[in-house]
Amino acid sequence: MKSIFFSIGLLLMTSVIMAQDPLREGDAFFDEGNYKAALEQYLKALKSNKDDVTLQNNIGICYLELNVDRSQAIPYMEWVVKQEKIDEYAWYDLGRAYHFDHQFDKAIESYRKFNAKSKDEDFKKMAKLGIAQCENAKVLVGKPIDVEFFNVGENINTENNDFQPYIPADESTLVFTSDDKYDSRYKIHINNVLISEKKDGVWERSKNVGIVNSQEDEFVSGLAANDQWLFVKYQRYEAFDDIYMAEKKGARISKPVDMGDKINTKYVESGATLTPVGDTLYFASDREGGLGGMDIWMSIRLPDGDWGTPINVGEPINTPYDEDYPHMMSDGVTFFFSSTGHNSMGGYDVFRTKLNTSTGKFAPPRNFGYPINNTYDNLSIAMSSNFRYAYVADVRKEGMGGMDIYRVVFNNVDANIFLHKGSFKVGEGAELNISQEANIVVEVTNKETNEVQGKYKYNVAKNEFLMALPPGDYTASVKIDGYKEVNQEILVPDLLPNRIFNIKIALQPE
Template identity: 35%
Template sequence: MKHKIIFVLLILRLPLFSQDDFSAKKMFEDGNYILALNEYELLLKTDSTNKEWLHHLAVCYLNTNGDKSRAVSPLEKLLLEVNVKSINYYLMGRAYHYDYNFSSAIENFKMFLRTNPINKELVNSANEHIEYCSNAKELMKYPVDISFENLGKNINSSFDDYYPFVNNDESYIQFNSKRNEFSVEENSGQFKSNVYISNVSLGKYQKAKLLSKKINTEEESEEIVGMNSSGSKSIIYKDDYLLGGELYMAFYDNKSITKIDKFDKSINSKNAEIAACISDDNQKLFFASDRPGGYGGVDLYLCQRLPNGKWSEPNNLGPYVNTYMDEDFPSISSDGKTLYFSSKGHSSMGGYDIFKSKWDPIKSKFSYVQNMGFPINTPEDNLNFRLASDDRFAYVSAVRKEGFGGLDIYRIKFESVEPKYTVIKGLVTKDVNTDSRVDISITDSETYEIYGEYSPNDINSRYIIILPPGKYFIDIDADGFNSISEEIEILDKISFKSEIIKNIHLTSK
């Protein structure tokens, strides 16, 4: 698989192992950091000062999709030694970076560089991470006003669930998962990835199911890596033992796949093509590739649809978007004016951050690039960003404390963007005609705060209430009449309704 979620550290492995830690060593050498982590935790209960075990435990923490800052504790013990190995300063810099202790991270990276290490890749990485930490300090001064909603057990599992894609009206979501279902286990202890789909009913995502076997296989990895805004087309990455990985276009009719076409050689080259997206008018294809001739690493490219229906030769998006580092996961807005993508360059606060670039009609190119900000971006890799049509919600995968394990899928809410409102209106009637005043109170059922108080019109007895999506209690009171108390839910996604008619009838006591 060409695109990895878990980074692999370049480390100086220590050769000292005893027969007691043979299993841990074997798992570690195979890259099965999840199981090796468990083994080293058990081993350290028998000898909490073993330097080799502490070192490898830290490496395991840093190589799994969990709380990477847990590597701080074993590394602190190693840094108390008289002769500290330089690699441990580097690892501590990484651990402090994930722990949001950026000043201490920079200090440890500089300590590592002062030891004059031979490994040039680690030297470059340390310098890059010093810049990441400096960027992070600045970005965290101006956090974006957002909230995270974990999509819950119908979507997320104890395995990695990642790269969410929704269509404009959020009627369904597709994503990838490495769960133990219709998938073989790899040497790393993880399972091959498959594509899943979940439909929305009454505003809620239903239990996710495997997408068609036209895409998913048990022996290889498949991933959704792009989708147009309407959801009529998606881009699928299929791992291949011989070819190394290819991009395909999947076509949908009513959420069912009708056909799958492999992209031609102008897109699927001998190099790595990782992710792609297509514009809603089917005229532009953006994709990521590490082919020669770019600005360094993985770059973003654009193909235009030709009159004969084929794709043009790829054009590099240029130095405004691409850097000497990696750019990935392009996603074009429905109006074609904003390109979202991931990058290790620009002003990243650690690994991949999510950026956006606006189309400049004068220069005829995507130019000004802006970091999407913290906490959308974190010291972790932030790879895929999918904006819903109303610009109030977006979807990401992330490792967070409230998650189910590994990467989970979250729905982000931009608090500064006005929600869609539902108008509730109706007629209030009484079984006995009196002049008693009718009071209607709306309370948020989660916070128990009063949202608003209302009264029907004195002349026609009609009322109107405007509410954003959420759950509420509605209480209706009038002297001499029985009170009414109900719970109502204003749905969003595809279940959103702009207007609800709700008549109220009061009965006398």
């Protein structure tokens, strides 16, 4: 009994000592892979340990492992490699820091210095991959694609990580992963699945999908092409890195079910998607029999409803590196996935290809390009049916913190033209008095360019004028005898569904 009390007392004493020593507490969090908590303690410890090489090295690694501006690691790693006795891996991590910051030539030089000093063949292979990715990045950054990023806002994003967004082709719902839940006992963030509905072009505040989530980690791993099934990756004690499948009806999601031992194994299973008719499953796994690392596999649904033995989809999709997060579009042909191979510019990049339904073969994949892809991990992309809009997660300077979800507009794809039915109105009890012979034109000006977008004739008999406007910010101007001149602002949102907008312009007597 005394020994039990002694052990408890020793544990409490150790906890008190660690709480008073930020360096030891930081080391404990660092060893657990809790880099956010470790960094907080390390920065406190740095004030009195500025010459501690290991501390400076670990601070650099923390920045490299977090979803923050990873260039913050550079001054720490640069200082470390200048010291007499250093860990050779510091050169590799300095290469990573330069790589994230688009200092590609410096990154290549650091990766090469690591390879010259190291005997670790696995890390040397990773450094060689880093060099190849830097060369890819030079090409991709030099030819950016014409896109715009719009943060989806505080109804979705938090100061923590919000990522892996998926939408159906009509953009009606947004399901994603968030680690905003925090366990203060262990100072860890818990990943859960959330969902939001779009109403009148605006995303409503996201809701926790309670039937899917627990006090452990759940991740959105994909969406069926027909939006009727959601795939969730569990990281629970009883189901670690396994894929579960939940029926989805709009924003309503049922309890997920295990996909069975043909799909879930002792290996890692991750992203998944289902063809429009629901007969073919594509998923990612690092099981034996692949080309290397995570690969994309396919399984056919059997007549009894079970899944058949998976087949590796092979080249040109898979590489000796990692492929994950497959996503089939509702056309049953367009296919997206992420990869650290091919011509990735760093970490995972997203790629697109097309399935030849006659031969069952995929076309050679193409990198989506910069800035959809960058030097961070770009895990997934979800697109609207017209391929003008996409949802991605990214670490950007204008973000709210960690990874944020963005709606991306591909400017090379034409926007919808929206019909506007306009009419005039006067105050209550007053009668609209416009001569039948009046020649009235509503002039619409683009506020951004200050150019006339169009002139639209008013039909006096119908009290109506019709305007066809692309997305933008406009001013409608009109002058009618007997009434004051009117300048009314019109905002046309960049939406997917075609719809008719009704506009009423109020007139005031002179």
